[in-house]
Structure formats: structure tokens, C-alpha cells
Amino acid sequence: MIPKTCPSFLQLEDGIFCQGWSFAHSFISIGEVVFNTGMTGYQEVLTDPSYCNQIILFTYPEIGNTGINIEDMESNQSYVKGVITKNLCLSPNNWRSEISLIQYLVDKKIPHIFGIDTRYLTKYLRNKGVMIGCITTNKLSSVELSEKVSSFKSLQSLDLISQVTTSKSYQYTSEILPRIQYMGEKVKNATSLHVIVLDFGVKLNIIRRLSTYGCNITIVPALSSYNFIMSKSPDGILLSNGPGDPASINLAQVLILQLMNSNIPIFGICLGHQLMCLSLGGKTRKLKFGHRGLNHPSGLYNQVYMTSQNHGFVVSSNTLPQNLVDVTYSNLNDNTIAGMVHNSKPCFSVQYHPEASPGPHDSEYLFAHFIDVMLSCKVS
Template identity: 35%
Template sequence: MTLTATTPAAAGGRDADEALLVCEDGYVLRGRAYGARGETLGEIVFSTGMTGYQETLTDPSYHRQIVVMTAPHVGNTGVNDEDPESGRIWVAGYVVRDPARRASSWRSARELDDELAAQGVVGICDVDTRALTRHLRDRGVMRAGIFSGDSLPELPGSHGEAELLQRVRSAPQMVGADLAREVTTEQPYVVAPAGEFEDRPPLARVAAIDLGIKAMTPQRLAERGVEVHVLPSTSTISDVLAVQPDGVFFSNGPGDPEASVHEVELLRAVLDRKIPYFGICFGNQILGRALGLGTYKLTFGHRGINQPVMDVETGKVEITSHNHGFAVDAPIGEEFLAPHDGGRYGRVVVSHVGLNDQVVEGLRCLDIPAFSVQYHPEAAAGPHDAAYLFDRFVALITDRTSH
């Protein structure tokens, strides 16, 4: 079945700015090229954030994903050099409804359209993103492609679209994808204590495994007096121990946690040594698998900065930032023994739950010093609802080092 939506901007035949969005189930949208011209393939997902498009674009967790913005107006504040979460744009493609004609912000250094083009990111605009989002909510995220310029087919109409559909269906799926090593840092680096701790000895040293880390994450630890050693995802337990860490952190990142065999084994080596552990997003899923729990793919995932999550112990509700398509499968509301190796990691509880769909949003180990959350506490969604998690990690470290 082919569902085609035509926008006024694309009516009347093909022109140099024409672009097509083709989903693997045959859903097609016609619009206008935005950013670079060409072809891009990936898993198409939607983000519900009303602001923060620059942080979204530069989040490594979006590697190999085409991102649909549900906010209708994008690009209003342009692009600056202070807000990126990494050194480049990571999204595979970008879909917006109404791009800004001109950026309007005293912080803006460039237009978003120009930045996308400069970094080779193929996008499409002037499409009905509300209809597309409803389609993805009904059918689930799937593979898709954006085509413009020379990548458009020679044949018109349905014959040309069939050719593009075959390209989309030949793209790799996200299930089974091991992507952390494609986004991780090539070399270790250190983030020194900052702010009031800048000229003092570090309160603690943390080894942070970069699975697709955002720049703000080590900064949040540095603001608390922690010296953060960011290490590649391919690091071994010997590499971690060489840092002499007081704690270990696993970051967010892209891909299927079931495919991350190396990272799971590395974390088990950390847990065996009872080094305090904190993981976020992908790091939560890796903890789940290290404990012997399963993970599964969500129908359309959680992506945005307005996700309500409840702390099970306190009943407090946090407004949180999310970007994940997989979740941990664990019993909610009861203690359970971690299944791995006859329960060698002891008792575990689900610490946080998503209120929209009851998805597991956090784990806490009761017999070893380890906990994690599925969301991004470094982001200012609440704006500071989840900041306590960094304090909890520092307290977990200092409590153990003081004894």
C-alpha cells in the first residue's frame, strides 16, 4: 500500500528543490529539500521537544536515525558554537514542517539550513509532520529515506517511488546494530573539576565509558568536583583500572543493547570489583543486561524533553529528557534477584517508571553500589528535576572512599 501526501510547495511537478521522504511500508511524503541534497537512509523517529534542536542534532544517540521534529517551527534561533553536545551533527536525516526563513537570536552564528548543508545532512521540509508522527505512532518506527537532487529517480510517479522503496528496504535495521564504537572518542581525555572546584584537588576520579557521550554529562560531574576520565567504548577492564577510578560511569549511545556484548562484559568486571557505578540511557540498558535482564525494542520510543518519570521510592515526578528506542524488561514494584549467574549481583529494584507507558526508567542494586536511569539527567528538561542523580553518584563514591 502506498500513501502519498502532496504539499502545496511540491505541487505542479518536479523542480530543483523537490524532495521525497519514503518509509519502508510505502508511506511517501513530497516536500522541499532542506540542508544538503542527496540521499540518506536510516530509522525514522520523532522528537517531541519544542526547543533544543541543536542539542538533538549533535546527540550521538541519534546516529543512523532520521529525526522528525514535531514542533512545527525549526531553525528560529539559528546555530551557535556554544550549544552542541558533540563535535558534529549525528542525525542521518532531518524532517521539519516550517523552517525559519531567517534566524533571529543574538547568539546565532549561522543559519540551520546552511549548517546542515555544510555537514552533509540531507533533510526535507514543507511536509505534514503531524500526519507523519501519527503514522509512526500507529505503525512504529521503521526504515526510511530522504531523496533530493541527483538521487531522485528518472521515472515519474509510482514507478520512481518503487525504486526508492527498494533502496529503503535494503538499509540495515536498528535491531542488532552495534553502534557505540562508531560514535565513541578515539582517544581518552580528561575533564577537570570546574566552577568552585576548579583550583582544588578532585573530590573523586571517575572513568566514563563513552558510548556516545554528550558534552554536558562530564561537565555536570566536573561541577561537583569530580575529575572525569572519558574512555573509548572499546576500553578493557585494565584500561579502566589504570585510571584508578573511584567510580565508573556508562553514557548514553545508539544501537541495540543486545548487540553490545563487549560493554556488558566490561560492566560485569566493574560490578565484580564493587566499584560504584552510574549509567544513563544506554548505560541503563547495559546495566540491565549485565544483571541478566532482557531488553526489547519499543514501538516508537521516547524522544523529547517532556517525559514524566516517577521516582518509585519517593513518589516524586520528574520532567525528563529522553532519547531511546529500547528498554529494560524488569518487574516493577518488587525486589528481585538479578538473574545473571545465580544472582551473584544480589537484589535489584526498579527505581523509576515512565508515567506515559509504565516503561522501566531506572534500576537500583541493593547489594552492590550500582544504579542507573533511562533518561538524561544532564539535560535541563525540568529544568533541574534530575540533577540529584549526579549528587547521588558522588555521595555513593565519597561514602565508600571515606570508609
């Protein structure tokens, strides 16, 4: 049964006002309004911890067509502050669907608004830049809404890791850990590799990708001590994705530098990439409207990969020490840094998501490369 709708309202920090509808009847939520250009993957977006404190504007005109299923969750809850869409599907149709997106939004009390001109709003944010917004079902005046919006802190200089990281370490287990083939050969002795995942808000599918290579995986809190991590005898360390301003996570930068100096193989993804670059002396900056979508071309030297991206900060060009690292990939839309490798340490990172989920699998080979690096270091 489809819940009844009620009027809802959106106001941005510069006063832009939109009226739409909601299936929830009482909420007020404030967050950074950002847009995602993906045509699919709304479930993964809603449960990706990297979207913590953000209101997601979906540019695709209708979402919810394939419903919601338990297997595609990226975490055990949603961290978003709200959802903005042109239309929500009333009749999802997919053999994996368990409940509708509408029912999921209502059950999880996720603030949402639909029935507004999302094309106009996306172009507006593209031109003006992402900004703080408020969505609510309460009939507040423009002045009252502006006061609500002004009370919200910008994500710049904001450390959100404590809201999304695990509170204690645990091992990832799965009934099936298949050894997959890559480059025509099976991974050898992969089950003997122990990978520590430093959890800044890790997506479940990053862990799943590692598990398909038979790795033993331990997830640890973001601010674990160097001695604690080394006591686990890791063969490699993965620095996960996550939300917030990387420059504000100072303790993690110190930890990562210690880990790099220990010569343990390290693979950084998204926020993990930014933190690794910061620990080496690089600088980060906030993008005008970020990279959030499934078709961002990245590459270097005549090699191009379609990548899934979700970030509002990037490593500033020409700030990385050239004597220590090489830039391996660039975002071909705006030439921002999309990947790097250390010249003398077994460490590398990418700004995008090689696990996709959702998105293209062009860069999944990076997990196989990480396995190779760990095996090489283990032998030597």
C-alpha cells in the first residue's frame, strides 16, 4: 500500500525555494545538497557512508524502479540527510526487490522530497556550487528556513569519521570466498594474506572484492594505533573511502605515514587516497560541485577507464612531492589528480572507486594488483 503524500519544501542557503511532495509527514533535515548523475545504484548511494551529512539530488528523473534488496546495501544504515528526486517509482519491478524505495524511505525515516524540477536545480548547483539546504514538511517562513540553514556547519574543515567508523575491530567472514581468475592465472596462496581495512566509512563491496581473492580481512577503527595494527601482522592495509574534509583528519595522517614507513603494502581508495597524499605533504581542496556519478573518464598516456566517483575534495595539483610519488591517473573531465603511486614504497591510491557498486568494473584490476604487491612483498 502506497503511503499518502503531503507537501514538503526545500530551501537553499542563498534563498532558492522549491515546493514538492513527500511520503513522510513530519521531518526537518539540513545538509549539504549535492547531485549524483548515475542512472542506477540509488540503493548503494543511500547506504554509502561517504554521503554522511549530505542531501542527495538524483539527476535521473525517476528512481526506485528496481526496489530495494538486502544484498546491495553498502552499510547497515543510511547516513544521508535527505533525498531529492523528480519522481519516485510507485510500482517497482525486479526479481530481487524485497520492498519499494518509497517504503524504505518511510521505514528508515529518511527525509525526502519529489515532484520538483531537478534538472533546473542540478544546473543551478553546477553553476553556483553545492550549498547547504533544508528540506521539511513544516510550513516555515523563508526567514525561519534561512535560520535553520545558517545553523548547519559546512563540510569543509569537518571531521565526520567518528559518525561512520566501526567502534571495534572485527573480522569479515563469508560462507563462500572464491578465488577468481585475472590475467589468465589464479591467485596463488591468497588465503594466507591478511588485509587490515582502516575504516573511514568503508563500503561493504570494497570488502567483498577483497574477499573474492580469498584474503583474510580485519576491519579496524579509523583511529587505531600503529602498535595495534602492527600487532595484527598485516600483509597489506587498505585505506577506505569516507565522508568529510580529509584535511581535518590529522591523527589519521600521522598514522598513515607511520604505516607507509613500515614498508607494508597500502592501497588507498577515495578518502584513503586523499589521506595518503596529505601524509606525504600534499594539499587538498574542495571542488565547486564535486564528482558524483558512474561515468567519469580517468586515465593517463592513452589509457582511459570509465570510473565510479563520489567525492567533494581532491588533491591539489602540483602539491605532491615529485621525488616521492608519480601521478598515475587524472580525471579527464577537469584534469584533477585521480591516482598516484609511491616511488620507493609498495603504496598506491586512486580517487575513484574500483569496486564500483554501482558503476563500471574497468578498474577492478586494481584489487588484483594489490594482491600481487602483497604476494611480492611477502616473498621478499
